[in-house]
Amino acid sequence: MPEPRMQRVLLASMLIMSLSACSTRSDTDEWHTLFSENDSSWSIVGDATWTFDDGELVASDASTNSFIVTNKSYNNFRLRAEFYPVGETNSGVFIRCDRDLPTASDCYEANIADNHQDEAARTGSLVGHVEPSIRSETIGRWNQYEILAVGDHIQVWTNGVRTADFTSATSPRGVIALQLFAAGEIRFRNVQIQEL
Numbered sequence: 001m002p003e004p005r006m007q008r009v010l011l012a013s014m015l016i017m018s019l020s021a022c023s024t025r026s027d028t029d030e031w032h033t034l035f036s037e038n039d040s041s042w043s044i045v046g047d048a049t050w051t052f053d054d055g056e057l058v059a060s061d062a063s064t065n066s067f068i069v070t071n072k073s074y075n076n077f078r079l080r081a082e083f084y085p086v087g088e089t090n091s092g093v094f095i096r097c098d099r100d101l102p103t104a105s106d107c108y109e110a111n112i113a114d115n116h117q118d119e120a121a122r123t124g125s126l127v128g129h130v131e132p133s134i135r136s137e138t139i140g141r142w143n144q145y146e147i148l149a150v151g152d153h154i155q156v157w158t159n160g161v162r163t164a165d166f167t168s169a170t171s172p173r174g175v176i177a178l179q180l181f182a183a184g185e186i187r188f189r190n191v192q193i194q195e196l
Contacts, residue, residue: 031192041071048180057188059180069177076196079147082189085139088115089184096174104128110156114139124163132163
């Protein structure tokens, strides 16, 4: 039989091993990057120019409503995306879209439009569903959206603040799209999804 000191060392080692086995794995193992230069699992709708610049996805020169759209549909997920509005622009992150041309009426749009004429549709809102809880100033700097869509519940965080919380959603599944509406320039990076 091991001596008391040896027993304590063995017990401590076993405890450390069991805690390591029970620890949750890192989120980074479960997140997948969307709209990557090295991945072509997306399509372009509209006439905007979408380019990759040092890890950033840049949309410019649109004369009409334009999108870059995933080819895959998603149901329950957590989505995060960094965005940089270059001057005044109208952009957005669309989720659960089921048509070739996404619209705010058949998708859920987390808007990017600090100067939108309709206060209820400014940055941080879910257009047509929930106005933003705060007024965000995002032009000329990097910002982050985090969107959680689980069942009939959709939530949006803008730079860490929950700006929209919506239930009774009707579209349970669909593609994800990034938008540039007609004018300006928008930059995205680190667009990642974690399916739940």
